[in-house]
Structure formats: C-alpha cells, structure tokens
Amino acid sequence: MAEAATGALRRSLNLARPDEIYNAIVDAHKDLDDEQCRAFDARLILLLVNHVGDADAIREALAAARPEREGEPNDR
Numbered sequence: 001m002a003e004a005a006t007g008a009l010r011r012s013l014n015l016a017r018p019d020e021i022y023n024a025i026v027d028a029h030k031d032l033d034d035e036q037c038r039a040f041d042a043r044l045i046l047l048l049v050n051h052v053g054d055a056d057a058i059r060e061a062l063a064a065a066r067p068e069r070e071g072e073p074n075d076r
Contacts, residue, residue, distance in 0.1 A: 007056075007057075007060050008054055008056035008057035008060055009057045009060035009061050009064065010057070025044075026038065028044075
C-alpha cells in the first residue's frame, strides 16, 4: 500500500511485527475492568501522542479513527 501524498499521517505499515504489538496491547488489557481499560487507553494515547509530537498527524489520525456519522462523507 502506498502512502498518500497528502496529509501528515503515515498510513503504510510501519511495524516489523504488528501482530506482536497487537497481542501486547490486548494482553495489557487483561484483568482490567471497563473503567481501568478506558484509563489505560487514555494514558497510552497520551504517551504515544507525546512521542509522535506532530500535531497535524495527530489531528489527521483523530479524524481517521472517528466512526462515520450517518449522512456524512467518509474521506478517509
């Protein structure tokens, strides 16, 4: 998959072992209740956002991750 020429967000795969990272994220949620999961996700997101440090890429990711609303176009 080629990266889009527009936008700051990298959309091509950028992990050597994505399945391992996915499994680590799933495992990190084990034994957490819903409230703990939401708090964990919020902390993880803030840590990763700080690491990325690119406001344009973060805003683009926020828009891309948001579910579509009925009647609104999806330009992702």
